[in-house]
Structure formats: structure tokens, C-alpha cells
Amino acid sequence: MMCEKEMADAYITDMVADVTECREDYSGRGKIFIWHCLLASFQQVYSVCAYVLIVILHTRSYVYTHILVFVYS
Structure with missing residues (x-):
């Protein structure tokens, strides 16, 4: 679970950096x-x-995750 939390934190950090870079570019x-x-x-x-x-x-259900991934992709 800690690894997944670190991945989510890194993703959010990248998102903030992308938005900041976009704002500076434009x-x-x-x-x-x-x-x-x-x-x-x-x-x-x-x-x-x-x-x-x-x-x-x-973390709750392996099956639900794959259904959700299929829907979002």
C-alpha cells in the first residue's frame, strides 16, 4: 500500500509541475x-x-480494478 501511495504522490507532483510549466509557457x-x-x-x-x-x-478487489481500467481505456 505504501508503494501505491508513493506512486499517487509522484503522479500528483508531476501534474502540478505540468500545470505550472504550462502557465509559464503561455x-x-x-x-x-x-x-x-x-x-x-x-x-x-x-x-x-x-x-x-x-x-x-x-486493494479491495482485483476484478473491479480491471473492469474500471477497461472502462477508462
């Missing part, structure tokens, strides 16, 4: 680029929520 270029960064951050948050749900289900 700073000063207009509102459309700000919306692009917001959309990217929402997609990353959705991915993190799906990943955390998969980790939780994996």
Missing part, C-alpha cells in the same frame, strides 16, 4: 492560452481521481 499571450492551461489542469485532475479510485479498488 503567460502574457492572451486569455485563450489561460483557458488552454485550465483545460489541461482539469484533465489532469480527472486522471488523478481515476487513478486514486483504481488504487483504492485494487
Whole structure:
């Protein structure tokens, strides 16, 4: 379980770094680029929520995890 928690923490850290880098790349270029960064951050948050749900289900049931992976892929 600790290994899965470390993987989730690393994934969230990468997500924050990606959003920060996106914001720095598009700073000063207009509102459309700000919306692009917001959309990217929402997609990353959705991915993190799906990943955390998969980790939780994996500890509960092997079958449910594979059903969830199939649905999200």
C-alpha cells in the first residue's frame, strides 16, 4: 500500500509541475492560452481521481480494478 501511495504522490507532483510549466509557457499571450492551461489542469485532475479510485479498488478487489481500467481505456 505504501508503494501505491508513493506512486499517487509522484503522479500528483508531476501534474502540478505540468500545470505550472504550462502557465509559464503561455503567460502574457492572451486569455485563450489561460483557458488552454485550465483545460489541461482539469484533465489532469480527472486522471488523478481515476487513478486514486483504481488504487483504492485494487486493494479491495482485483476484478473491479480491471473492469474500471477497461472502462477508462
